[in-house]
Amino acid sequence: MTSAFELKWGILGCGGIATTFTKDILIDTASRDVTDVKHVVVAAGTSSSLDRAKKFLTDCGVPEGTAAAYGSYEALVQDPNVDIIYVATPHSHHFPHVLLALNAGKHVLCEKPFTVNAEQARILFDIAKQKNLFLMEAVWTRFFPLSTEVRELVASGKIGEVKRVLADLSFMNDAENVFPPEHRMVNMDLAGGALLDLGIYALTWVFQILYHLDKDAKTPKVVGHVQKYELTGCDETTTVICQFPRATGIAMTSFRISSDIDEKGAAGPAMRIYGTKGEIQVAHPAFRPGKYRVILPEGAGEWVVKEQVGGGMYYQADASARTIRDGKIECETMPWKETISVMEVMDEMRKQADMPYPEAIESTKH
Ligand SMILES: NC(=O)C1=CN([C@@H]2O[C@H](COP(=O)(O)OP(=O)(O)OC[C@H]3O[C@@H](n4cnc5c(N)ncnc54)[C@H](OP(=O)(O)O)[C@@H]3O)[C@@H](O)[C@H]2O)C=CC1
Numbered sequence: 001m002t003s004a005f006e007l008k009w010g011i012l013g014c015g016g017i018a019t020t021f022t023k024d025i026l027i028d029t030a031s032r033d034v035t036d037v038k039h040v041v042v043a044a045g046t047s048s049s050l051d052r053a054k055k056f057l058t059d060c061g062v063p064e065g066t067a068a069a070y071g072s073y074e075a076l077v078q079d080p081n082v083d084i085i086y087v088a089t090p091h092s093h094h095f096p097h098v099l100l101a102l103n104a105g106k107h108v109l110c111e112k113p114f115t116v117n118a119e120q121a122r123i124l125f126d127i128a129k130q131k132n133l134f135l136m137e138a139v140w141t142r143f144f145p146l147s148t149e150v151r152e153l154v155a156s157g158k159i160g161e162v163k164r165v166l167a168d169l170s171f172m173n174d175a176e177n178v179f180p181p182e183h184r185m186v187n188m189d190l191a192g193g194a195l196l197d198l199g200i201y202a203l204t205w206v207f208q209i210l211y212h213l214d215k216d217a218k219t220p221k222v223v224g225h226v227q228k229y230e231l232t233g234c235d236e237t238t239t240v241i242c243q244f245p246r247a248t249g250i251a252m253t254s255f256r257i258s259s260d261i262d263e264k265g266a267a268g269p270a271m272r273i274y275g276t277k278g279e280i281q282v283a284h285p286a287f288r289p290g291k292y293r294v295i296l297p298e299g300a301g302e303w304v305v306k307e308q309v310g311g312g313m314y315y316q317a318d319a320s321a322r323t324i325r326d327g328k329i330e331c332e333t334m335p336w337k338e339t340i341s342v343m344e345v346m347d348e349m350r351k352q353a354d355m356p357y358p359e360a361i362e363s364t365k366h
Pocket residue numbers: 013014015016017018045046047048049052088089090091093111112113138140184190197287
């Protein structure tokens with residue numbers, strides 16, 4: 001038996017999602033029947049203090065003495081032991097932080113949304129190409145076995161030709177349902193707003209069906225509506241209609257209402273994929289899909305429930321490892337042109353809503 005390919009991770013930014021991701025990739029791969037790749041966390045870096053990086057490693061359960069802690073991102077990316085950097089800073093900082101890692105010769109997995117705008121994304125992919133380094137947006141949703149199964153079902157023609165995809169991620173993840181102006185969810189200096197933070201998952205469902213499965217797909221025309229958050233001027237409730245040549249994608253998002261307010265599914269499915277012969281429904285939440293069902297004229301199938309150990313952020317890490325192991329720099333589940341296309345849709349929606357971010361974070365200077 002050949003041994004598993006080992007990928008050595010450096011974590012850039014020790015905040016909320018970095019903790020979830022790091023704990024997830026430390027889960028034994030055997031628990032998900034994976035034997036060809038494995039993950040080791042060898043370093044973490046923070047912009048705040050060395051102690052924070054040390055505490056982060058301990059809190060995540062990284063075995064003592066197996067990982068280096070750094071008090072700056074610059075020092076982290078220079079660690080020769082690191083193969084790949086996971087960028088987990090606010091959206092506003094993805095562009096400079098991915099650049100920093102690529103320029104240090106590291107592969108990169110960067111949190112969603114990949115950048116603030118499409119032009120920044122194009123620049124980063126060009127640099128990754130020049131340097132022959134792996135680069136991917138961490139849209140973890142696409143890598144769940146459920147997403148793969150739904151894409152395969154659609155591709156098999158089970159529900160006929162898809163004419164419409166309706167997807168909603170509305171999610172009130174603040175206890176008071178009102179974010180203070182400095183919170184990254186609403187702070188324009190950190191590229192806040194529902195569209196970039198949550199709407200990207202509704203767009204992921206639209207795109208993984210209407211764009212990913214169509215080899216000739218191009219960025220759709222866009223119309224939509226944005227309601228703004230009084231305190232900061234970011235978007236709080238947004239609907240984007242993507243006009244593909246033969247189908248319509250409707251992506252909805254909000255941080256003031258919920259797709260599933262009782263969290264028990266009383267509201268019905270959050271994603272509906274409408275085909276000429278049937279429909280596939282997927283339950284909330286869009287980012288971590290747990291169950292789906294197929295409805296045909298003869299009746300509705302049972303809900304197919306997919307559970308996983310931990311949060312499921314490791315599926316994208318496994319895909320990153322396999323891509324790098326195979327000597328490739330672009331993962332076919334999340335191709336570069338698709339990340340750029342989603343960014344173009346969000347750029348267009350923000351343009352129509354007159355919602356630019358500050359010049360400093362829209363900047364493409366590098
Ligand atoms: N895939 C998913 O399910 C999720 C993805 N995300 C994405 O991850 C990214 C980070 O989100 P999240 O972890 O919730 O954010 P947090 O605020 O919890 O953490 C962000 C970290 O980034 C670092 N940082 C660097 N510069 C700044 C700055 N100017 N302001 C604030 N923090 C800064 C800090 O780490 P340090 O002090 O160590 O340098 C901070 O802890 C976002 O892009 C978000 O979209 C978020 C949640 C879920």
